[in-house]
Amino acid sequence: MNTSQIKISGVNKVFNTSDRQVIALKEINLDIPKGQFVCLLGPSGCGKSTLLNAIAGFSLPSSGAIATDGGVVTGPGPDRGMVFQEYALFPWMTVEQNVAFGLQIKGMNVAEIRLRVEELLNKLGLTDFKTRFPKDLSGGMRQRVAIARVLALDSPIMLMDEPFGALDALTRRNLQDELLRIWADLKKTIVFVTHSIEEAIYLADRIVVMTYRPGTVKRDMTVDLPRLRDPSSPTFNVLKRELGQLVMEEQQRHHNDEMRMAAVD
Amino acid sequence: MNNINWREVAAGMIVSAILIAVWQGAASLGWVNPQILPSPLAVVQKWIEYLLPTDAYSAAAGSRWTWAFSGELIHDTISSMYRVLAGFVVGAGLALPLGLSMGSNKRVYAWMNPLVQVVRPIPPIAYIPLSILWFGLGNPPAVFLIAIGAFFPVLMNTIAGVRHVDGIYLRAARNLGANQRTMFLRVMLPAAVPYILSGVRIGIGTAFIVVIVSEMIAVNNGLGFRILEAREYFWSDKIIAGMISIGLLGLAIDIGMNKLNNYLLRWHRGLEN
Numbered sequence: 001m002n003t004s005q006i007k008i009s010g011v012n013k014v015f016n017t018s019d020r021q022v023i024a025l026k027e028i029n030l031d032i033p034k035g036q037f038v039c040l041l042g043p044s045g046c047g048k049s050t051l052l053n054a055i056a057g058f059s060l061p062s063s064g065a066i067a068t069d070g071g072v073v074t075g076p077g078p079d080r081g082m083v084f085q086e087y088a089l090f091p092w093m094t095v096e097q098n099v100a101f102g103l104q105i106k107g108m109n110v111a112e113i114r115l116r117v118e119e120l121l122n123k124l125g126l127t128d129f130k131t132r133f134p135k136d137l138s139g140g141m142r143q144r145v146a147i148a149r150v151l152a153l154d155s156p157i158m159l160m161d162e163p164f165g166a167l168d169a170l171t172r173r174n175l176q177d178e179l180l181r182i183w184a185d186l187k188k189t190i191v192f193v194t195h196s197i198e199e200a201i202y203l204a205d206r207i208v209v210m211t212y213r214p215g216t217v218k219r220d221m222t223v224d225l226p227r228l229r230d231p232s233s234p235t236f237n238v239l240k241r242e243l244g245q246l247v248m249e250e251q252q253r254h255h256n257d258e259m260r261m262a263a264v265d
Numbered sequence: 266m267n268n269i270n271w272r273e274v275a276a277g278m279i280v281s282a283i284l285i286a287v288w289q290g291a292a293s294l295g296w297v298n299p300q301i302l303p304s305p306l307a308v309v310q311k312w313i314e315y316l317l318p319t320d321a322y323s324a325a326a327g328s329r330w331t332w333a334f335s336g337e338l339i340h341d342t343i344s345s346m347y348r349v350l351a352g353f354v355v356g357a358g359l360a361l362p363l364g365l366s367m368g369s370n371k372r373v374y375a376w377m378n379p380l381v382q383v384v385r386p387i388p389p390i391a392y393i394p395l396s397i398l399w400f401g402l403g404n405p406p407a408v409f410l411i412a413i414g415a416f417f418p419v420l421m422n423t424i425a426g427v428r429h430v431d432g433i434y435l436r437a438a439r440n441l442g443a444n445q446r447t448m449f450l451r452v453m454l455p456a457a458v459p460y461i462l463s464g465v466r467i468g469i470g471t472a473f474i475v476v477i478v479s480e481m482i483a484v485n486n487g488l489g490f491r492i493l494e495a496r497e498y499f500w501s502d503k504i505i506a507g508m509i510s511i512g513l514l515g516l517a518i519d520i521g522m523n524k525l526n527n528y529l530l531r532w533h534r535g536l537e538n
Contacts, residue, residue: 058436078442088437092455092532101451102441133532153441 003069005157005189006032006055011064013050013215024050025061026214034069034156037183037190039204041197041243043251047215048193049161055191056082056159068157078102081150085162087142089134089149096121096130099148106153120148124178140171144178151182160192164199176202180227197243201236202229209243212250213257219246303502312338312506337491338510344487345476345514348404352411353472357419357465359412364423364461369453374424381420389414389475393482407479414475415468422464426457459533466522473515488514 013025024047032038040048053059055066057076066073068080076082081102089098099120103113121127124144134142143163150158164172180203183190194200200207201223209219225235285305291297292304299307315338322332367374367381389410396406430453438452480489488511495503 056440058439076436076439078440080440082437082440084433084437086433088433090434090437090452090455091534092458101438105442105444105447135532135534149441 003034004031005034005036005069006030006191007067008032008051008055009065009067011051011054011061011066013047013054013059014062023214025054026216028064028215028217030208030217030220032189032191034189035187037203037205038192039200039207040191040193040210041195041200041207041247042210042215042218043195043212043247043254045254045257046210046212046250048195048210050215051210052082052159052161052191052193055157056080078106078153079155080157080159081153081155082159082161083143083146083150083163085165087134087139087146089142089145091134094131094133095126095137095145098134098145099152102149102153116152120151123151123182124148138171139167140175143167143175147179147182151186156189158188158190160190162193162195165194165196172199177228179203195247197240197247198231201225201239201243202231207243209246210250212253218250300499300501303505307502308505308509311500311502312509315503315506315510341486341488341491341507342510342514344484345480345489348407348411348479348487349469349472349476349518351404352408352476353415353469355408356412356415356472357468360416360419360464360468361423361461364420365427365449365454365457367420368424368427368457369449381417385417385421389471390478393479396479397483402483404484406483407476410479411472411475414471418467418471419461419464422460422467423457426460426464427453429460430456459530462526462529466526469518469522473518477511 008028008030011025011028012023015022015024028051030038040051042048050059054061055068055073057073057080060074070077070079073080090101093101096117099117100113103116108116117130118127121130124147126141126144126148129137129141129145134145137145146163164175167175176199179190182188192200192203204223206220206222208217209221210216211218223239225233225239229236231240288302289305292299292302292307303311316336318332318335319337320326320335322329326332363377367377392410392413393406396409400406400409434452434456435448438448443452476487477489480487481493484490485494488507492504492507492511495501495507
């Protein structure tokens with residue numbers, strides 16, 4: 001039952017810039033079971049996106065290994081669909097074409113693609129927009145298309161890099177609920193990067209708080225509040241206070257580091 | 266875009282009308298020698314003469330349709346357009362694949378770039394002697410010169426276009442499992458289209474300049490040839506009529522390119538408004 005979907009063992013990531021060395025990730029060990037919704041939480045510079053990019057295969061660890069049920073990660077692949085903060089929709093393709101692209105790459109036949117795209121557009125409420133280009137859509141609608149595009153891949157794993165960060169609060173809540181619905185329905189394993197404490201508590205089964213440079217796991221906690229969660233409830237706020245303290249400690253370190261760097265310059 | 270601002274159009278007309286009226290006045294009052302500057306009316310008259318068929322209609326020579334298009338201006342326009350298109354197709358047809366490979370492959374870029382940088386600043390007109398030496402007279406040297414004129418703008422813009430493809434699209438495509446070929450054809454190429462099209466536009470503009478010049482030296486028809494020929498007979502009215510035709514054709518090409526741009530880039534953010 002509790003089979004592991006993503007196994008991160010002893011992962012380190014070092015970036016060499018011209019004048020110094022930044023240790024972005026240090027000794028990360030995480031075992032993410034199938035169907036779990038995990039949020040990576042922390043201030044900017046804590047390596048949460050670096051870790052996500054490593055799982056996606058865009059930037060491999062300097063040492064250590066990441067394995068999924070498809071084997072050790074050596075590069076990007078459609079078994080780990082990614083939703084980017086900047087949407088990353090292809091602007092020259094219509095909504096329909098964007099969603100179909102992954103299926104065409106897979107070599108699925110035209111009739112099947114049409115059916116599958118139709119179904120996904122319907123699921124995400126995009127049917128009326130299918131012939132539009134991304135530039136004609138709102139941020140929320142664009143992110144729906146990006147989610148549909150990844151769902152089309154039918155990958156067991158969904159990676160999300162602050163996907164709702166640029167959206168207004170109402171659209172954000174709307175998409176969070178939609179995502180929870182999709183997750184419950186399709187039983188995906190989701191790794192979701194955010195710096196919003198509330199978003200993490202609202203969505204996740206498990207929250208991994210990361211430290212500012214070097215990025216390590218500061219706290220790995222399970223959230224077992226029943227869904228849909230009420231952000232105004234006392235239990236939600238107890239958790240929010242606790243996480244707030246953890247994240248702010250790291251934010252303070254981030255701030256101090258920036259001040260120090262400025263002083264050196 | 267679709268709403269024509271008539272007030273603005275009218276304002277633009279007024280300036281032209283005043284200019285033409287002054288010109289006509291000067292001509293009617295005999296202030297200028299009509300051989301040097303003919304009156305606008307004479308130019309219009311000549312233009313119509315140039316446009317219409319020279320011979321009377323005869324059923325033996327062909328249908329009414331071919332007769333209606335047998336005027337000298339129509340023939341010249343078709344000849345010039347043919348050269349522009351042929352030269353452009355050759356020039357852009359070579360520039361596009363070279364630009365795509367130079368833009369996407371560092372090694373090809375390193376091989377070709379020094380040569381391109383040295384040859385690029387040579388204006389197409391400087392190739393005239395060589396083009397005649399190599400191709401003699403007629404269409405081939407003209408097409409050669411026009412191809413050179415169109416080649417470099419398309420090349421440089423294609424290289425820039427491919428190099429400026431936003432990395433996020435490449436990452437998204439790799440995430441979807443795209444192979445090299447799909448990446449190139451469905452992501453890099455369309456992402457570079459805005460750049461390529463602006464190169465095409467500059468290329469067509471250069472081709473249009475070069476066609477007029479090349480017709481003055483290498484061939485005996487076309488709009489460029491016609492105005493040079495008119496000079497030999499002191500037909501200044503025909504020179505100006507020919508120049509106006511060149512202007513109108515240039516405008517038509519530009520409007521056509523604009524329409525093509527708007528269609529091909531209907532997805533592009535830059536055109537939002």
